[in-house]
Amino acid sequence: MDAKANGPSAKQSGRAVDGPTNPMVTPLLTDLYQFTMAYAYWKAGKHNERAVFDLYFRKNPFGGEYTVFAGLEECIRFIANFRLTEDEISFIRETLPSCEEGFCDYLREIDCSDVEVYSVSEGSVVFPKVPLLRVEGPVAVVQLLETPFLNLVNYASLVATNAARHRFVAGKSKLLLEFGLRRAQGPDGAISASKYCYMGGFDATSNVAAGMLFGIPLRGTHSHAFVSSYMSPDEIVEKSLQSADGSSTCEDFVSLVQTWLNKIQWLHSLRGTFGETNQSELAAFTSYALAFPNNFLALVDTYDVLRSGVPNFCAVALALSDLGYKAVGIRLDSGDLAYLSSEARIFFHTIEKEFGVSGFGNTNITASNDLNEETLDALNKQGHEVDAFGIGTYLVTCYSQAALGCVFKLVEINDQPRIKLSEDVSKVSIPCKKRCYRLYGKEGYPLVDIMTGENEPPPKVGERILCRHPFNESKRAYVVPQRVEELLKCYWSGKSDKAREELPLLKDIRQRCIKQLEQMRPDHMRRLNPTPYKVSVSAKLYDFIHFLWLNEAPVGELQ
Template structure:
């Protein structure tokens, strides 16, 4: 449970209304509220419901602490002591929630949740419920839309923590992107909290921090099965680079590669031989990054390891992925390394629905997409717009009329809705 989500995570007017209900003797009136949205986001036809579990956790633990009551006394100095005694006594044991299963596709003006209970208590749930559902459903929907455009075979990786709206936004984005169809996250905290697979490579800074191969001190690498040990893995990499440079099918496609980049790749492979994935666009993708990666990957292959792949983070991703795939296939054919042509190609760099769709139409060889900013910030639409409306009080239907007819909402009685949902 998020420690920030307490009974105080609400708007002041919820307490003002609760006091007025209590003062009027209406606080125990049985009320029914519907939580719903009026229009699907991103100009789409559906929404994916997220946030239900957090709402249930919230009401299961709903109880005011003494220090919270003391704060409310200072915030509402004109309220009678009896009201604060009332607040100290309440929980959600008399609240009933009917809901569509979390992760379901949902549609406008259909209640995601129906909340029934004492009106003063349920009123205090409005703001936290909307806070827990609005963003969760929006980012889950955004993730699902990215999944639909990318297609099922592609891996989708959420890389948005550094661009999210604060730590809580980053954690929520990782959780609900996974619910929406992403395969993994770079967010380590979210991985621990929610069991989401975590993935990551290295940065351009790691590559540019190396000056040359002579910086690598520990050059030894044991084989994957432990049967033998290569005392100078660096020389093995250099030998493979020479072979690639001399390969007839690759001759003329590149010349001398960047040796500091080769040192970075080699060092990373020595640290993580089972999960070597290299960022290849620090200097020149096809003339340095890809050949250097292949030299290290082939050296790892000699030791019984299989490199994961490469990541492209700039440039014409469609063209570079196609050319990289051709290079990988040429390596497989030239040196007889079975499966090398299918080595993973990951692309990132401010990707969104539109750019992935454009890549699909153009043709590409990307296997995995790393998506951050446009996913976690829901750049195409800032908010979902869920609302929390009173539809029944003491078994009497209620309706809010409006000058805007699109905001008029007719609810089905709860006795019928609960069976439908």
């Protein structure tokens, strides 16, 4: 835990909240103008005015019609431990030399005990315009939270959504492995990617640090370097391997492997399918199996997948089977993955049939090699036998879209609603403190998200409600909800006595995400031409938005 976590703001109702996962997430991880505004608020005596900000986004990423919300836990960890150190205050003084000393005294005292955070549950499927977070508190303090919150939510939600899209294309039955550490944008990009890809539906990661930090299952085998580092089986000094049940020991596992390779070669020589395999590759596989007999998974494309890699793997796997072990499978990292996986599967079934090794035909086939959403879709259309996909670059860098574009807008101050206007209607903010609901239909699918004023009565099951597009007067519909879910819940209540939600475990957030995605109507989820999900406001809020719009917009004058 960060040392700052011992301060008074790190606890709420007696419950401690750990500091941010990344120690670089401090109050200085913000834009300079947050501190210049804080000073200006303080100088004008406005710094303690009660403000309400909404954090939301305007458009779904990747050409889709849904987004997965992520990053909430890190936001709560940040504000629970929000205190400026003397070194940080000294740096602000140096950066803004014209500031009065009293502002530094103010900075020494501030924390987030007067802040309240209401949020959609992490792992939820969310849509444009609906607040993901509503942050209430002294305007200067909340202003200092803007950039860190956006930083913690934007990438987290983007990569979780990217992971969910890959899961949707791959299908429920495939194992998805995140292999992006070496290609991610720096250490934090890698750690965050591992966490939020797991949240979005991936099964495991190669990132050992993420495995320790978050309890994500780890997967990995060996590289081409390991294979090419061997010259021949003669290099293997320790050749013995105890059986799986410990009852016996094979003194020369290398010879056992060679015996099985001879049988495989004899069998296939009758069919003319291949000749001699690469002996250095066989040595590497044998050595790896001696080290990991319970987890033998071989990278088979160093020299030639079908002529060498697969038969060499089979020889080692059959030798392991003689001793009671079951090999995990192979990994393909290059070439025509659809063809190679199909041919490897045929090979495995032939081995099972000819040598009577039960289940060998179902040996796992993992594929990697710069996979992305499009290549997964293409493989599905071609037909393949891949059981697991290792995906890295395109997943963790969110190659097809650089950023989500969340914004943080003032919607109320001192109980007075505020609106941000723009010639681009999509950038007009929705004013005032709001409550947000998801309305479900008869078939159990979400029909529409609706925002209402804070004091409006909530939608009721079985009661018809008019849902209006926030800005287009012709887009409106009546809905009779069969279930109503309130979206914004209190996750940080400061020093108030309001009950707050507990932060769930990562595995529970992941399950929520998977369940939410399964609840969505299929036409909202499809890759091509998905149906836009409807986001609306109540009739009363619609009227107020347009009243405030007209009241705040300057009136032109024609000459």
